[in-house]
Amino acid sequence: MRLRLGIDIACRVAHQASLADERGEFLWSGRRFRTTAEDLERLWAMLPAGTDPSMVTVIMEPTRNAWVPLAAWFRRRGAAVVMVPPERSADLRAYYSKHAKSDRLDSRLLARLPLLHPEGLHTEQGLGPGDPLRRAVKLRSTLVRRRTATLARLDALLEILGPGWHAAMGSDLANKTPLRFLAAGYACPHTVRRLGRARLARFLHRHSRGAWAEAKAQELLAAALATLQLWDDELDYPDLADDIAIEARLALALTAEIKELDERIAVLFARADPDGILQSVPGIGPVLSAQILGRLGDPNRFASLAGVRAFSGLVPRLDSSGVNGRHNGLTKSGDACLREALFMAAEHARRADPSLAAKYHRLMVSEGKHHNSALCHIATTLLTRLAACWRRGEHYILRDADGHPVDAGRARTIIAEHYTVSADLRAARRTTRGHRLAAPAADRPRRQSQRAVSTSSSPHNAKIPPT
Numbered sequence: 001m002r003l004r005l006g007i008d009i010a011c012r013v014a015h016q017a018s019l020a021d022e023r024g025e026f027l028w029s030g031r032r033f034r035t036t037a038e039d040l041e042r043l044w045a046m047l048p049a050g051t052d053p054s055m056v057t058v059i060m061e062p063t064r065n066a067w068v069p070l071a072a073w074f075r076r077r078g079a080a081v082v083m084v085p086p087e088r089s090a091d092l093r094a095y096y097s098k099h100a101k102s103d104r105l106d107s108r109l110l111a112r113l114p115l116l117h118p119e120g121l122h123t124e125q126g127l128g129p130g131d132p133l134r135r136a137v138k139l140r141s142t143l144v145r146r147r148t149a150t151l152a153r154l155d156a157l158l159e160i161l162g163p164g165w166h167a168a169m170g171s172d173l174a175n176k177t178p179l180r181f182l183a184a185g186y187a188c189p190h191t192v193r194r195l196g197r198a199r200l201a202r203f204l205h206r207h208s209r210g211a212w213a214e215a216k217a218q219e220l221l222a223a224a225l226a227t228l229q230l231w232d233d234e235l236d237y238p239d240l241a242d243d244i245a246i247e248a249r250l251a252l253a254l255t256a257e258i259k260e261l262d263e264r265i266a267v268l269f270a271r272a273d274p275d276g277i278l279q280s281v282p283g284i285g286p287v288l289s290a291q292i293l294g295r296l297g298d299p300n301r302f303a304s305l306a307g308v309r310a311f312s313g314l315v316p317r318l319d320s321s322g323v324n325g326r327h328n329g330l331t332k333s334g335d336a337c338l339r340e341a342l343f344m345a346a347e348h349a350r351r352a353d354p355s356l357a358a359k360y361h362r363l364m365v366s367e368g369k370h371h372n373s374a375l376c377h378i379a380t381t382l383l384t385r386l387a388a389c390w391r392r393g394e395h396y397i398l399r400d401a402d403g404h405p406v407d408a409g410r411a412r413t414i415i416a417e418h419y420t421v422s423a424d425l426r427a428a429r430r431t432t433r434g435h436r437l438a439a440p441a442a443d444r445p446r447r448q449s450q451r452a453v454s455t456s457s458s459p460h461n462a463k464i465p466p467t
Contacts (some may be wrong), residue, residue, distance in 0.1 A: 003027075003047065003056045005079075006110030007070065008103045009063040015070075016103040017043060020111040029111075030104040035066065040073050053078030059110040059121070061086050068130045083124045084113060085333075126297050133268040137294035140261045140287075141337050147174070147254040154182070154247040160240060161187065162230050164223030168216065176255065177208040181220075182248035188241035189224035197221060265290045278386060280395035282408055283348030288341050292386065295338035299387040308387040312338055314380045330376065339379070346379040354411050356381065357419035358401040364421050370429050 002022040009015050018029035031046065033039035047056065056079040060067050063086075071081045114121060129135060151173050158165045165187075169178040181204070186192055192200065200217035227237075269290035273279070278289040302308045309315050313334030332339070350356040356378050363374040389396050398411050406414065 001048075001051075001055065003051060004111045004114055005056060005058045006107045006113070007058060007060045008106035008110065009060055009066050009070065010103065011064055011066050016107045018104070018107040018111045019047070020108075022114075024112045024115045026108065026111070029108050035069055037073075040070075044077060054080075056080070057082055057114065057121075059084060059113055061106075061110070062128070065129045068128050071124055072127065072130070081124045082121045084110065084121070088117070122301075122303075125301050131294070131297075133265065133272055133290065133294040134297070136261055136265050136268060137291040137341075138337050140258060140265065141291065141340060143254050143258050143261065147251055147258065150247055150251045150254065154244065154251065157240065157244050157247065158187070160235070161189070161227045162223065164219075164226045168219035168223045174251070174255070176252065177204065177212055179248045179252050179255075180207045182244050183252055185241050185245045186220075187244040188237040189227045190237055191241065192220055192224040193228075262287065265294075269293065275393070275395075277389050277393070277395060280389070281345070281349055281382070281386065282352035282396075282398060282411070284345045288345045288348075291341035292338065292345065292383075295335045295341065296383075296387075299390045302387070305384050305387055309380055309384060310334070312342060312380070312383055314339060314342065314376055314383070342379040342383055343375055346375045346382050349382050350375070350378050351415065352408065352411060353398055354400045354406065354414040354419065355403075357415040361419040361421060364425065364429065368429070371426060 004020045004022075005017060006020070007015055007017045014032040014034050017031045017033065019027045021027060027048070028046065031043065033043045056074075056077075058071075058074045058079050059082045060070065062083050067083070071083075074081050109116075126134075154173055155166075158169075169175075169181075173179065184203075186195070195203075197214060197217045200220060201214040204212035204216050266286060269286060272293055273289070278284070278293055279286060281289070296308070296311070299308055302311065310331075311334045313332040313336075314330055317328040317331055346356075350360045359381065360374050360378055363369040363377055364371070369377070385396065398406050398408065400406050400411075400414055401418075
């Protein structure tokens with residue numbers, strides 16, 4: 001007899017479980033337990049005597065990360081573990097009992113879910129957030145975003161001092177040399193002038209390994225003098241320098257953490273993809289490859305390539321009824337970190353793969369797509385090919401538009417000769433898209449200040465500003 005154990009997971013209080021047979025009749029329900037070995041043993045002992053563990057299916061929602069140890073424990077016992085998206089179970093609960101929601105009801109619904117929606121059940125094999133590569137690539141993506149925001153704030157603070165500082169340090173503030181200069185508190189123009197050219201040059205030479213020296217020190221001295229002439233003594237230079245130093249130290253710390261993560265990810269990725277299947281795609285380096293594999297998981301766990309595409313959230317919504325039907329925007333129902341990696345990978349791959357370049361050219365030139373929309377199409381195609389290569393255990397092969405294998409040099413030549421999208425067309429696509437999005441706003445009246453004189457010709461709308 002097949003048994004279905006529905007578990008409503010709680011993060012701070014006890015979970016609730018209900019057990020149903022294959023006909024949906026409950027053997028018991030509402031049993032409370034916590035994530036401890038003793039409670040789980042007692043819960044397992046409540047199964048009917050002689051139950052084959054392979055005939056037990058545990059159904060849960062992925063509530064934060066509390067489901068991970070439960071899934072691992074039940075899998076070790078031989079049960080199949082099924083994770084149900086919260087949106088799906090919420091919709092079914094509304095149908096099952098529209099005006100009631102409780103932990104007991106949720107556990108009973110999950111136990112009966114195989115009868116209500118059997119095609120929506122997919123066995124969970126991995127550790128989810130417990131997988132080290134999955135965690136590491138997500139953490140790296142988060143740290144990169146934090147560093148980008150920190151550098152943007154740093155850039156804005158430097159604008160207060162004047163344009164000469166940006167010109168002296170260059171456009172890339174992520175470089176460690178300007179960050180160390182700013183972290184030392186040298187954003188104060190008085191401090192820069194007191195240091196002098198010789199000491200500044202020694203500081204820059206040491207931290208840039210000889211790339212920056214006296215010429216750059218002279219530029220910084222000129223920027224400091226320009227700031228003093230611009231602001232005189234109106235600006236609190238030491239206080240602003242302290243704020244800039246804090247942002248610079250944060251950027252340096254984040255850069256160091258990202259470097260450490262890159263080393264750890266490289267080891268984990270080499271273990272997960274020893275044959276280098278994902279890195280065989282031209283233009284995609286180890287960082288993006290690791291992020292795609294870490295967030296996608298084993299592509300063999302999907303029943304079809306369509307399931308892989310649906311998991312990414314890069315497929316359009318479908319609204320169809322009778323003879324009418326249309327595709328709306330992307331579902332974005334999958335992993336955002338995976339979509340981020342695929343989008344960036346698509347930008348690199350379409351510059352190296354003639355078949356992807358041909359599709360991108362067609363979408364831009366013939367179908368009038370915007371660059372971002374075309375890249376989403378390329379990302380979906382790329383993901384499908386990567387999953388197919390993984391499932392077959394084959395490396396990615398470059399092919400031309402007719403399907404013939406080509407080498408990297410020939411591929412670049414084909415793309416340059418036949419599939420280059422002109423800058424004028426890109427600008428036209430951006431302009432057309434902007435006008436299309438802004439058109440509805442043209443019909444709305446513009447907002448006016450409460451103190452402004454109305455330009456309307458109607459005397460009833462005229463407003464006289466107070467004197």
